[in-house]
Amino acid sequence: MAPIKHFAAPAGLTTPPLSFATRVGDLLFVSGMPGFDADGAIPDSFEAQFGFVVRNIKRVLDEAGASFRDLVKVNVLLTRASDVGPMNALYAGAFGPPPYPARTTCVVRRC
Numbered sequence: 001m002a003p004i005k006h007f008a009a010p011a012g013l014t015t016p017p018l019s020f021a022t023r024v025g026d027l028l029f030v031s032g033m034p035g036f037d038a039d040g041a042i043p044d045s046f047e048a049q050f051g052f053v054v055r056n057i058k059r060v061l062d063e064a065g066a067s068f069r070d071l072v073k074v075n076v077l078l079t080r081a082s083d084v085g086p087m088n089a090l091y092a093g094a095f096g097p098p099p100y101p102a103r104t105t106c107v108v109r110r111c
Contacts, residue, residue, distance in 0.1 A: 071101040
């Protein structure tokens with residue numbers, strides 16, 4: 001079996017007991033993360049939260065030597081259906097140009 005490499009949270013950030021990413025061979029699994037800023041605070045606006053989600057994922061990908069173009073599948077969990085349209089526009093800007101990774105988007109009551 002290939003060795004497993006774990007990527008921890010950035011220094012100074014309090015997180016639950018998990019790895020932000022785990023690499024096994026050529027596969028990299030990235031944990032879901034909220035849109036927190038450098039101080040661990042979550043901004044009020046959806047657009048700001050999404051921007052921090054993208055930046056936080058990019059930080060993890062950079063540390064692992066990967067990029068958004070390497071993503072195969074993305075799962076998006078939203079708490080408001082009204083955020084689907086804005087998320088699609090923000091997602092296209094962050095993950096584009098096409099082709100985009102496969103994606104599942106769910107609106108959930110609680111995470």
